[in-house]
Amino acid sequence: MNIQNLTKQATAFARDGDFGQAISILKDLIPVMAESGGFSASSYYKIIPYFQKAGRYQESLNYTKEVIIPAVIADRKSSHGHCVPEILQALTHNCISQIFNKLALAAKREGEAEHLDSFKALEQEHYDKYQVLLKIGEQKQLESEYQELMRVLGEDTDQWPLSIRRKFKL
Template sequence: MSEINVQLKIATSLAKGKRFDEAIEVLQAIIPKMGKTGGYSHSSYTKIIPYFQKAGRYLEVEEYCKSDLFEAVVTDCRNVLGHQPEETIIAFINLFTCKIFDKLRFCAQKENDLDSKLRFEDAGRYHYEIYEKWLDKQGFNLGET
């Protein structure tokens, strides 16, 4: 098991023990490494977001996403999908970005921050629509089962 995966498990364990500040520290240390290594799921990146909220640090989480989390996701997608057309890379960057905004929206909702909740909802929808357009161009139809 890679060191990053070990650290992800440690962060999860800390959070289960309600040691959210420590879990945040662990994740902040490894998220840039995750991006450089590539291949991590959006849930591996977004798990830090509710930890901020649960630690009483809700007001810090959006800035953290802007300063570090979005960049790590972009790096990951570019590393993993570098052999794909730029349009595909951008589509997946937007999918991951949508997932980040969805977690931010959820935290804003829990904090009763309606303005931010709506702003994050709109941003998430915007990024998901870019991803959907790519799917349409690839011949996938999300509306069919």
């Protein structure tokens, strides 16, 4: 299954106004993308405006909760599992923030003011978590790298290459 070609095919159907076919293709692809990993948030939320334009706004809400968000979480775990947990969580929250941004846009187009406010708040909440966790994660990642270098290069940091000493401000 060529994910890129099928995604392009879904886009072509949507461009031609056949949102049902575009949705069908993407519904088949999203679980495969999650399993493969390495896809951007936009690859997952691409389906949301198609639902909205097809008059299936409510379905998009359920689908996002039940499929898209779990798929993004699985994707991040498979493609960034090597990172410290805080960076993994940060990247996941960033993607979820983007998804809520797309849901807010659909809610705005549907005239769903209550949903719009809720999605905007959730977008900001996840973005704030992203920022906090990223800072913590970057520090922990640096500490982890330092410990690994201590193991590999030895405890005498004066003997480490200058570029590495500069990175750690030694």
